[in-house]
Amino acid sequence: MTASRRVLLPGVALLLLAALAAGLLLGPARVAPATLPAWLADRLGWAPLPPSLLGEAAILEAIRLPRALMAAIIGGGLGAAGAVMQGLFRNPLADPGLIGVSAGAALAAVAAIVLGGGLAGLGLWLVPLAAFAGGLAATLLGLALSRDGAGLDAATLLLAGIAINALCAAGTGLLVFLADERQVRDITFWTLGSLAGVRLAQLPVALLLIAAPALALLALARPLNSFLLGDAEAFFLGERVPQVRLAAVLLSAIAVSAGVALTGLVAFVGLVVPHLLRLAGARDHRLLLPGSALLGAALLLLADLGARSLAAPAELPLGVVTALIGAPFFLWLLRQGRSA
Amino acid sequence: MIAVEACSFSLRGAPLLSQVSLALRPGRVTAIVGPNGAGKSTLLGLMAGALRPTAGRVTLAGQDLRGWTPQELARRRAVVSQKVSVAMPMTVRQVVTLGRQPWRATPARAGDAAAVAEAISAAGITHLADRDHAALSGGEQQRCHWARALAQLAPMPLGGLLLLDEPTASLDLGHAAALLRRLRGLAAAQGTGIALVLHDLNQARFVADEVVLLEAGRIVAQGSAAEVLRPRLLEPVYAVRFHAVGDSILADYGAALRDAG
Numbered sequence: 104m105t106a107s108r109r110v111l112l113p114g115v116a117l118l119l120l121a122a123l124a125a126g127l128l129l130g131p132a133r134v135a136p137a138t139l140p141a142w143l144a145d146r147l148g149w150a151p152l153p154p155s156l157l158g159e160a161a162i163l164e165a166i167r168l169p170r171a172l173m174a175a176i177i178g179g180g181l182g183a184a185g186a187v188m189q190g191l192f193r194n195p196l197a198d199p200g201l202i203g204v205s206a207g208a209a210l211a212a213v214a215a216i217v218l219g220g221g222l223a224g225l226g227l228w229l230v231p232l233a234a235f236a237g238g239l240a241a242t243l244l245g246l247a248l249s250r251d252g253a254g255l256d257a258a259t260l261l262l263a264g265i266a267i268n269a270l271c272a273a274g275t276g277l278l279v280f281l282a283d284e285r286q287v288r289d290i291t292f293w294t295l296g297s298l299a300g301v302r303l304a305q306l307p308v309a310l311l312l313i314a315a316p317a318l319a320l321l322a323l324a325r326p327l328n329s330f331l332l333g334d335a336e337a338f339f340l341g342e343r344v345p346q347v348r349l350a351a352v353l354l355s356a357i358a359v360s361a362g363v364a365l366t367g368l369v370a371f372v373g374l375v376v377p378h379l380l381r382l383a384g385a386r387d388h389r390l391l392l393p394g395s396a397l398l399g400a401a402l403l404l405l406a407d408l409g410a411r412s413l414a415a416p417a418e419l420p421l422g423v424v425t426a427l428i429g430a431p432f433f434l435w436l437l438r439q440g441r442s443a
Numbered sequence: 444m445i446a447v448e449a450c451s452f453s454l455r456g457a458p459l460l461s462q463v464s465l466a467l468r469p470g471r472v473t474a475i476v477g478p479n480g481a482g483k484s485t486l487l488g489l490m491a492g493a494l495r496p497t498a499g500r501v502t503l504a505g506q507d508l509r510g511w512t513p514q515e516l517a518r519r520r521a522v523v524s525q526k527v528s529v530a531m532p533m534t535v536r537q538v539v540t541l542g543r544q545p546w547r548a549t550p551a552r553a554g555d556a557a558a559v560a561e562a563i564s565a566a567g568i569t570h571l572a573d574r575d576h577a578a579l580s581g582g583e584q585q586r587c588h589w590a591r592a593l594a595q596l597a598p599m600p601l602g603g604l605l606l607l608d609e610p611t612a613s614l615d616l617g618h619a620a621a622l623l624r625r626l627r628g629l630a631a632a633q634g635t636g637i638a639l640v641l642h643d644l645n646q647a648r649f650v651a652d653e654v655v656l657l658e659a660g661r662i663v664a665q666g667s668a669a670e671v672l673r674p675r676l677l678e679p680v681y682a683v684r685f686h687a688v689g690d691s692i693l694a695d696y697g698a699a700l701r702d703a704g
Contacts, residue, residue: 328541331529336522336527338492340517342514381531
């Protein structure tokens, strides 16, 4: 563990830096690599920007930077939440979507689009706000249904999640049926996920509702290690089982709901990222959780880069790219698990 | 000391234990025996704080268990469960190291590595330390969790308290004897208070200072091993004939099989 710990986190952090640089420099408009240090030096007040780089620096700051930062924060939140869910439910196939977070967010976002008359009239905040509230509401409903005396029954929470997922999907379907053509297009666009619409103004929200809960999740690493032996053993080892579970579910739900609210549905990041790290030898949650946050950030940055460059000048939906990469990988993983 | 005071426990209306009283004293080994469904594991669960009595109370050092935080409990008693499933791939050493979780942020942390190594060696699994837990046999897994409890127990004041649910169930005779020997050693040398559920009455005969015989949620006999483990008391409870041979107590499977034929 110590050897992989020494190598793994710095390795993933380097990958994240590389992905960040790629996300900032690559795209339809050319931004020379030299722009990046020059722009940084200017922003830090070390050296003014050479006039020749003003245009490229403007692209960097106005378009690439918000998008890259948001991709990193949202991907980090999805990765950390996925790792926490898998540890909490002692199931390597768990994902925040399992308890209905994403479906609840989607239902509320679609409701806002349909009842509000389409994306165009709703401003920057209404759909994200609705999605965030919907994701949290679905989670709270699942939590309320799975209350078991003082604690939470994990199996009931998962089963309730299946029902909540189905219910939200039915509600979403009904709204799509009621929607006009333009709204259906908006819904499709939103559902497939994209970072094209993010603005720098949303950054504080992302820090507060995604980065902060994700950081708080890291503090659950030690208890989650005990959870791998089951609830009873975790209690015997001194963990406050109901409190840890509630905190883990709520913090994950906040981070994932906010992520969905800002980008739409982005599949498979939370599921695949912890698996990749486990394959690389990360078993201890003290390593797995920060690793998943960093790797999730890097992968969503790269996926977004793919989304905007694979079919340039058109942009592929982000959710399509993550699923196109994630789903085959996941199938491969299933086969591996069976043969192991 | 853990004291079970006139405890009853029901689950969904089914009474599993009624009016059970029992004290777990430092330096003493108490064996809980009885047929399947008699309430042995339930009684152990009450003592561990995993279950709350529906009537009566369980105390640790005179204070109701409900007043102790999970962490305070984990620093005074260790539990070896019947069966533990490990959800993700983990090595034996990683599992045993989890026994040190209650001691994080305490001075005892300094002894983590030594305590883990000692526990692994005491459980006879040094050669398995870097193996995946899932690749072990049932008995080897049981010894792995036994080692985890030993690692948890090591820094406890006054030798701590140890609760074990059928710890020898999957062990071969040699490893069962080694575990029982270790239990006696802990009780004698450190003053550890030990309660364990056993099916093998012969093991109970030799390891226990006190034996509690349960049947259908009630204590039918309680006292020294020599007092409780007598054919006259056991035969109606188990519906099997017993013979006392020297100090041993043996079930007469031959007679049981002849009766069936």
